[in-house]
Amino acid sequence: MHGYLRDLGLLRDRRFTLLLIARTVSVLGSAFAPVALAFGVLGLPGATASTLSVVLTAESVPMIAFILVGGVIADRLPRQRVMMAGELLMAAGFFGLAAMLLTGWTPLPALGAAAALSGVGTAIAFPALTGIIPEVVPADRLQTGNALLGLGANASRVAGAVLGGGTVVLFGGGWALVASGAMFAAAGVLLAMLRLEPVARPRGESHSMFADLRDGWREFISRQWIWVVVAQFSLLVMAIQAGHGVLGPLMAKESLGGPAAWSAFLAGEAVGTIAGVTLSLRLRPSRPILVGVLLCLPTALPYLLLGLDAPLWAIVAGGFVLGVCFDVFGVLWQTTMQREVPAESLSRVSSYDMLGSLMFGPIGLLAAGGAAAFFGTEESLLGCAVIIVVATLAALLSPGVRNLRAPQRHDTAPADADAR
Structure with missing residues (x-):
């Protein structure tokens, strides 16, 4: 209990608390x-699973295309401003989607364009988030800071899964997307209030964007544990995008009861992430990447249960397991990246991480609708589970994944030291 109270002492830092609130509101x-988006699109006249695949792919492709640019920008410019710009772009994208659903003017190219705008915003904001945390949190409190940020984000996911589903049922997907846009805008305003000291960047001759990307690639590829896990996640995310983005909602619509059932699954997953991030506050494995990769194996469970047509309570429980495992992995991964990668390259390495992890996501989204029609929804979900297990077992063959050790931790600083 004393350890948890000391962790919460980080909340006395105004800068960290402001970043925490902004991140929580954004999530x-x-x-x-x-x-909102899944059932808003599926509820349009004549819409099919393929329609939803196209809209979600239109969001994912620009996010992947611009992620490396976002990493370079975040290593060159104040990360606070970069994050703020990303949040405002996401707000604009979701306001556009909401306006189309509410007015009934929903041509597919326009829906795709609005979704693409939100994807660009994500590409800009995410690498800056990874890099800004070490600017706000002391080096010896990085795992605590990542865990508390995750706790706020996951509490938002629980609330959002419940409130989002309720808003869709009561008012429709358009109004739920209005709420999303307003929250992204609020996060942008909160980030504008964050005051950080300018970070000293290495001096020297100016580099082109290509040179910056090349230097970031060298940092990325020089660490086997990074590129192996990113390769693993390229396949995991492909399966998860197909399962979460298309196949799961389609299964819910066909046999589980529609939006309320899918919201229950997402809520179970979100509650699991809260449990996972609470666990990660105190979990200090000596081999953090090995533990994180092992925790990816149980994440296949919800797709297995969906594919076997299990009862809803079991599927929700599977979502809970997925949430626990992925959130512990996420905290261990972020903290290890922030400790092992030089600060001046961190956003670029993070952008390569995100690019590699997400690059097959659009394939999963595009293939999901066709796979459901050709093989069947249940069979396609079982295929997602198989992909997750095989990719994870392959990653465990890497010595870099198995052998990377965390630095020895010394918890000697008093809790008062966090009040700055």
């Missing part, structure tokens, strides 16, 4: 989106 906006 709350994101949490409304999956149910």
Whole structure:
């Protein structure tokens, strides 16, 4: 208990608390989106699973295309301003989607364009987030800071899964997307209030964007544990995008009861992430990447249960397991990246991480609709589970994944030291 109280002492830092609130509000906006967008699009006249695949792919492709640019920008410019710009772009994208659903003017190219705008915003904001945390949190409190940020984000996911589903049921997907846009805008305003000291960048001759990307690639590829896990996640995310983005909602619509059932699954997953991030506050494995990769194996469980047509309570429990495992992995991964990668390259390495992890996501989204029609929804979900297990077992063959050790931790600083 004393350890948890010391962890919470970080909340006395005004800068960290402001970043925490901004991140929490932004994730709350994101949490409304999956149910609102999925059932808003599927509810359009003549819409099919392929229609939803196209809209979600239109969001994912620009996010992947611009992620490396976002990493270079975040290593060159104040990361606070870069994050703020990303949040405002996401707000604009979701306001556009909401306006189309509410007015009934929903041509597919326009829906795709609005979704693409939100994807660009994500590409700009995410690498800056990874890099800004060490600017706010002391080096010996990085795992605590990542865990507390994750706790706020996951609480938002729980609330968003419940409130988003309820808003869709009561008012429709358009109004849920309005709420999402408003929250992204609020996060942008909160980030504008964050005051950080200018970070000294290495001096020297100016580099082109290509040179910056090349230097970031060298940092990325020089660490086997990074590129192996990123390769693993390229396949995991492909399966998860197909399962979460298309196949799961389609299964819910066909046999589980529609938006309310899918919201229950997402809520179970979100509650699991809260449990996972609470666990990660105190979990200090000597081999953090090995533990994180092992925790990816149980994440296949919800797709297995969906594919076997299990009862809803079991599927929700599977979502809970997925949430626990992925969130512990996320905290261990972020903290290890922030400790092992030089600060001046961190956003670029993070952008390569995100690019590699997400690059097959659009394939999963595009293939999901066709796979459901050709093989069947249940069979396609079982295929997602198989992909997750095989990719994870392959990653465990890497010595870099198995052998990387965390530095020895010394918890000697008093809790008062966090009040700055």
